[in-house]
Amino acid sequence: MGDATSTSAFTKASVKVNGKLSDLPQPTTYITSHNSSGQAIVHSHDPFQWRPYDDSNLAFAVPYTTSRFPPDLNNDADLKLHQSLISTPDKLGLVNPKGTVLRCVDFAPGYACGMHRTQSLDYGIVMEGEVDMVLDSGERYGLKRGDVAIQRATQHQWVNKSNTQWARMMFVLQDCQPLTVAGKEMGEDLGTNSGLPPSGN
Numbered sequence: 001m002g003d004a005t006s007t008s009a010f011t012k013a014s015v016k017v018n019g020k021l022s023d024l025p026q027p028t029t030y031i032t033s034h035n036s037s038g039q040a041i042v043h044s045h046d047p048f049q050w051r052p053y054d055d056s057n058l059a060f061a062v063p064y065t066t067s068r069f070p071p072d073l074n075n076d077a078d079l080k081l082h083q084s085l086i087s088t089p090d091k092l093g094l095v096n097p098k099g100t101v102l103r104c105v106d107f108a109p110g111y112a113c114g115m116h117r118t119q120s121l122d123y124g125i126v127m128e129g130e131v132d133m134v135l136d137s138g139e140r141y142g143l144k145r146g147d148v149a150i151q152r153a154t155q156h157q158w159v160n161k162s163n164t165q166w167a168r169m170m171f172v173l174q175d176c177q178p179l180t181v182a183g184k185e186m187g188e189d190l191g192t193n194s195g196l197p198p199s200g201n
Helices: 008-013 074-084
Strands: 029-034 040-047 048-052 058-066 100-107 122-127 131-135 138-145 148-152 156-160 167-175
Touching: 029 058, 040 100, 058 074, 100 156
Parallel strands: none
Antiparallel strands: 029 040, 048 058, 058 100, 100 167, 122 148, 122 167, 131 138, 131 156
């Protein structure tokens, strides 16, 4: 999704188990549920499954999704919807219509994704490294580990500031009502080379 640097040879050579490209720690998803007595249990725990994009300069993992709001947890309805959606990952855009997406993103050293916008309210947390948030107005802000970006259907770009280290962000993307600013509808804009299907919301 954007302008790759000369890191592709390194990233292709470093593909690891579960599709992880970076040398950052491999996270695990822990999903809870209830036993027959109503006590909390761990339903499942699995390492993140990664998918490469943009000549392996970018990797996505989607630990969880919801497809309704509010989600229905009865009889594991939300789990079944998530498993059905994630079994056909080519159908999932950046946003899940009428739902949410929890997505972890690894950025190769020096990588800058393309300028893009989603019709969603997003929480983006820097987990590793430092990332510049660039807006189409020309504003640019450096985000460090622990910083949070609240993206409100705005045009933006992420840039890994390091030329030697991978960066990682965690995002929660939530579908939102169509946004109109100055008479213009701010719909989804994936740019020209995202490699992702439209979200369809």
